[in-house]
Amino acid sequence: xxxxxxxxxxxxxxxxxxIGHRLSEWCGHGPILEExxxxxxxxxxxxxxxxxxxxxxxxxxxxxxxxxxLAYLRYDREYKNALLVEQPNGDFGMTMMRQFLFDAYRxxxxxxxxxxxxxxxxxxxxxxxxxTKYHLKHSSEWVIRLGDGTSESNKRIQESLDTLWRYTSELxxxxxxxxxxxxxxxxxxxxxxxxxxxxxxxxxxxxxxLKIPTNNWKHEGGRKxxxxxxxxxxxxxxxxxxxxxxxxxx
Amino acid sequence: MANKEWPLWEVFIRSKQGLSHxxxxxxxxxxxxMAIENARDVYTRRSEGVSIWVVESNDxxxxxxYDADSLYEPSDSKVYRHPxxxxxxxxxxxx
Numbered sequence: 001x002x003x004x005x006x007x008x009x010x011x012x013x014x015x016x017x018x019i020g021h022r023l024s025e026w027c028g029h030g031p032i033l034e035e036x037x038x039x040x041x042x043x044x045x046x047x048x049x050x051x052x053x054x055x056x057x058x059x060x061x062x063x064x065x066x067x068x069x070l071a072y073l074r075y076d077r078e079y080k081n082a083l084l085v086e087q088p089n090g091d092f093g094m095t096m097m098r099q100f101l102f103d104a105y106r107x108x109x110x111x112x113x114x115x116x117x118x119x120x121x122x123x124x125x126x127x128x129x130x131x132t133k134y135h136l137k138h139s140s141e142w143v144i145r146l147g148d149g150t151s152e153s154n155k156r157i158q159e160s161l162d163t164l165w166r167y168t169s170e171l172x173x174x175x176x177x178x179x180x181x182x183x184x185x186x187x188x189x190x191x192x193x194x195x196x197x198x199x200x201x202x203x204x205x206x207x208x209x210l211k212i213p214t215n216n217w218k219h220e221g222g223r224k225x226x227x228x229x230x231x232x233x234x235x236x237x238x239x240x241x242x243x244x245x246x247x248x249x250x
Numbered sequence: 251m252a253n254k255e256w257p258l259w260e261v262f263i264r265s266k267q268g269l270s271h272x273x274x275x276x277x278x279x280x281x282x283x284m285a286i287e288n289a290r291d292v293y294t295r296r297s298e299g300v301s302i303w304v305v306e307s308n309d310x311x312x313x314x315x316y317d318a319d320s321l322y323e324p325s326d327s328k329v330y331r332h333p334x335x336x337x338x339x340x341x342x343x344x345x
Binding site for chain 1: 284
């Protein structure tokens, strides 16, 4: 029998873990020193969230797995992050657009999770929400500046939006896991979340003079462990040390 | 060719205990809002502060270090400007 709370925590935790890893790839490569530090700060926030969520997932599972076991020793099909967060960094605008689309979702999600009846999940949501508000502000400012910037920056970030938009519907994916947790009150109802997100995102994209793609093709699968070709490469790098030197600490 | 470098900003941070903002360094940013975000990321990541000011470096006017002799030395010889120069007569309380 599936443990719905474990599954849910892994989905949230893997979102944080994988986008945190993607951001860490910018370390030393940022377009300017200030942004290099900003992105590694974001990365550390996400890895911190992943630590809390996966630690709790391990406790809920009750098989003695730690957050490190979950982060470093699962196979790709066992990762439940949304496809959006594993998409390649691309240029700086692509990274900021991915961040913006994700941050807006995360902010609304954590606000709702403040009403969870689960004490630990509520506490993690409260702490993460503070971080997320800043993340969203930062990524929104960049989307606005790049969109409403030069013709070159507008063209490139519009392409980023066109590329990433097809991965956004999955953020609102819902299945028996969500149904069970909502029924037991562990998580509140998510009715209207996608609409709220569209409005929040729409305001910023309009200010950025960007056009929401009309193409409705959607990619999903991450929540069930079916990933794009990119996750394997991420895991190869993420897991190398623990696979090559099991139990290594430093 | 146009200068493509973003303007330089001076950053001032007030710490939790501090009463005033102190200069901590400078950074580059496209505008004031981004300068504050960058300052937050670069200068407050170890809980250094609770308030940030940024000022475009162009707007800071400074005294000339070469004028130090004429500007500051004259006051060195005016010890009577310090309250410790004066003897307090007996019987004066609450000084």
